[in-house]
Amino acid sequence: MTDLITSSISLFVKSSPKAVVVVDTNMLIIGYSDVWLKEIAQKKTSVLGKSYYEILPQTSEEAKEIYESCLQGKQIASKALKSIDTFGRIKWAKCTINSWNDENGIIAGLSIIEEDITEDKHREEVLLKAQKVARIGGWEVDLRNGQVHWTDVTKEIHEVPLDYKPDLETSINFYKEGTSKDEITRCVSEAIAKGTTWDVELQIITAKGNEVWVRAKGETEVFNGECIRIYGTFQDIDEKKRTELEYHKVSDRLAMATNAAKIGIWNYDFEGKNLQWDDITFEVYKVDKNSFSGYETLRSIIHPDDYHKSIKAINLAFKGQKNFDTDYRIIWPDGTIRHIKGRGAIIYDLENKPIKIIGANWDITEFKNTKLELLRNNESFTSIFSNSNVGMTKINLDGKIIEVNDSMCKMLGYTREELLNKTAFDITFPDDIEKSKKFKKRLISGEFTSIEAEKRFYHKNGNIVHSLITITSVNDIDGNLCHLIGQIVNITSRIEAEKRLQTLVEVTKGQNASLMNFAHIVSHNLRSHSSNMLMLTRFLHLESDPNEKQNIEKMLGNAAESLNETVHHLNEVVLIKTGALETMKSESLLNAANRVKDTLAGLIQEKDASYEFNICKTHFVNAVPAYLDSILLNLFSNSLKYSAPNRKPKIIILSEVKNEFIEIKFTDNGLGIDLERHGKKIFGMYKTFHNNKDAKGIGLFITKNQIEAMNGKIELTSELKKGTTFILKLKKA
DSSP, X not given: OHHHHHHHHHHHHTTOSSOEEEEETTXXXXXXXXXXXXXXXOOSSOOTTSBHHHHOTTOOHHHHHHHHHHHTTOOOOOEXXXXXXXXXXXXXXXXEEEEEEOTTSOEEEEEEEEEEOHHHHHHHHHHHHHHHXXXXXXXXXXXXXXXXXXXXXXXXXXXXXXXXXXXHHHXXXXXXXXXXXXXXXXXXXXXXHXXXXXXXXXXXXXXXXXXXXXXXXXXXXXXXXXXXXXXXXXXXXXXXHHHHHHHHHXXXXXXXXXXXXXXXXXXXXXXXXXXXXXXXXXXXXXXOXXXXXXXXXXXXXXXXXXXXXXXXXXXXXHTTSSOEEEEEEEEOTTSOEEEEEEEEEEEEOTTSOEEEEEEEEEEOHHHXXXXXXXXXXXXXXXXXXXXXXXXXXXXXXXXXXXXXXXXXXXXXXXXHHHHHTSBTTTTBOHXXXXXXXXXXXXXXXXXXXXXXXXXXXXXXXXXXXXXXXEEEEEEOTTSOEEEEEEEEEEOHHHHHHHHHHHHHHHHHHHHHHHHHHHHHXXXXXXXXXXXXXXXXXXXXXXXXXXXXXXXXXXXXXXXXXXXXXXXXXXXXXXXXXXXXXXXXXXXXXXXXXXXXXXXXXXXXXXXXXXXXXXXXXXXXXXXXXXXXXXXXXXXXXXXXXXXXXXXXXXXXXXXXXXTTEEXXXXXXXXXXXXXXXXXXXXXXXXXXXXXXXXXXXXXXXXXXXXXXXXXXXXXXXXXXXXXXXXXXXXXXX
């Protein structure tokens, strides 16, 4: 078992950042770091199995005595040792020596951390001489008057201002409470009482609260048997000390970790063809130690389906051809199948010949099962995500779309590639963007794990898609939020039905209100025609002149034709009033304006007219498409028909949101209308305001009825010879 422990030590000290060498009780090298091989041994090939003194023949007798004392159980934290190298130069090394024990608690060897401090020694000699003159990096306490002096370097280490005035008490109080403070207090007390010196490594807490390791050296000046002065130096050894402590911590932690994690260690010796397992390996494999027969035992417990693959990897490793790294299954005595992860590294001698493998193995069954379950869940989620009739999308924490299903693409009219190049906000209706950002923020903060709300999207064709969305946060294996999943149900038809129902209620109210007005129109117009025809009929009966009778008959025919036209127009108004609700839908105002512009392209060109559309593409109105086109067409054609002869026609259409309405301002620079004269009859039937022979006075009448049928409003401002502005208000979609 000692071989197993030493092999493990050799494996784990190799990459140490310090010059570390591990020897057994015979001072034979069983492990070393690459730094030690290069800087201390000054070798390029392996020195395993060699005598420490053979590799370093310049080792002093003092060092040998110390190593022997440590092997006998004496504890020596560190020691500066002097030697002569092969070139006859004096070399100093600071050696930190620790003994290590086998599984029975018996000292089995030493670990030696060697640090070349030759240059430090030379600098120290120079520094000691310099301190007598400049006190660089030093401190001094005059016990006769209690005055304390620190050099600038000492103040820098303590992180105090250069004008700082220390005293003996505050100097000691900088040392960390506990071992460090107790030790420096003891050193100073004994120096004052006995004149002793000290050289210790302790921790101080600087003025800025930082913990720093320092090497504190103290000397005394004694006069007539009384210590009258103590002085010393500081060396900041924080980085070196922390590295040293970290190395010991890692070594201890490794031992604890392998035991706690049930990681078994094994060792195979090429020369003796001997396979050794530690206790944890026997536990992992559920093998009785008394029945263990090395390699044959391992072969016998490998699962048949993994046998050839595993044996091939084991044979390559045991022949020294390749490091061992594979997964395989074993069968416990009770028939249970377990998954094992095995790794092993080949150790070579000085001639680069493989001498052993040191490896580790551990049970990964739970990991494999979890991975398999995760794979199944992922496949299930992928299937649901891809085949769902509901739109689904995956969004990262920045709002970028990272996955969508076919239903989502179909709902919004985009291809998958187009959506993957967008963020969720790119396809969101502008009025809903701020609300969506708040939802995302609340999910990311953890305030909610799921949010359900109504939201509007843009279809690729510009239409609005109303949806019911459910956004759920998804965490990774460590519990950290990684992305969001969205489920989107298209409820556009439901929303439009609700709007149609609401519009029906509102329009019905409007129709009831306008019924009486319409009755007056019918009564007035029909009464005018009937009175005229009655009068002509009487004239016809009373007239005897054939020529005059013929003239009256002609007038009677014209009156009948005029009556028929009036009935036709009144019927058209009835159709407007009753048919609007059945065909109202969300319509893009900009698209409608462009359609009318294209329809009148020839007339626009003939009149050399210009136009300007200041219509937001997000402005949608709830309208009958044919009515909306008719309204814009009538206003557009009137602007061209009644344009001023002395200037080119110019038409401007502007839209803006006003509460629940979209307000449309239709402005031209035409002839204008005298509102003082015609204002009250501007939207009346058969009302004309210019001497245009083609004018019938029905257009604005029809336009007003179409707008009111869609629960809208129309009004105007106009100035004669300057132009007219019609103001339309239609319900926002």
